[in-house]
Amino acid sequence: MLTKRIIPCLDMTEGKVVKGIQFVDFRDAGDPIVLAKKYDEQGADELVFLDITATVDNRDILLDVVQKTAKEVTIPFTVGGGIRKKEDMQKVLRAGADKVGVNTGGFNRPTLISECAQSFGSQCVVLSLDAKRVKNQWNVIINGGRTDTGLSAIKWAQQAVALGAGEILLTSIDTDGMKQGFNIELTKEVTNVVNVPVIASGGAGKLQDFKDIFVEGNADAALAASLFHFGECTIQQVKEYLNDNNISVRL
Secondary structure, eight states: OOOBEEEEEEEEETTEEEEEETTEEEEEEEOHHHHHHHHHHHTOSOEEEEETTTTTTTOOOOHHHHHHHHHHOOSOEEEESSOOSHHHHHHHHHTTOSEEEEOHHHHHOTHHHHHHHHHHOGGGEEEEEEEEEETTEEEEEETTTTEEEEEEHHHHHHHHHHHTOOEEEEEETTTTTTOSOOOHHHHHHHHTTOSSOEEEESOOOSHHHHHHHHHTSOOSEEEESHHHHTTSSOHHHHHHHHHHTTOOBOO
């Protein structure tokens, strides 16, 4: 049985960690390096850093934060935001990240995914896919939740994997920050059509939500932010609950 991963997410803007609801109404959640170190010590399997305004502000990712974090943590971490060309990914990896999330830049120029996969390996390339329900399908949303592309998220997931993405970070905008559970339907649709690990993101509100997304959504990992940032539960509590429910985790 494959071990399921629990991954805290640090959404950053201007060097601070923030947390919003459905990609708006952000509030301060603390210092990224302090939080990263805390989650490493608490037993997180990985970390995800997303510079959520890098693309919209048309600037590069904050590499100094990546470098400082790499010195403080022992677990793998993924960094995304503002990745437009292969050289951007190279800088982030050199700064200490293990994997790099590609979102808007990859959608606007899909060959970016294959270029990065060929240069650094598919295991380093994470498709960061933000999706929202629009009428009868899940649409790909880019530019930090601002632009509806009209393209099916399911089709884009398949295409990105074919191009070389080795993992998918799947965020449901509909459930993000709502604390009413992960989007099981969306996650299941994606996991059914790709052969790479899928990280479910958006909606964790209680311990059972983690069990549900693994059992019903077939996710390989579950990502959460506010639950951990604001002390509503710890990573250890989540893992102990999952272990008690016969879901394999690293304790």
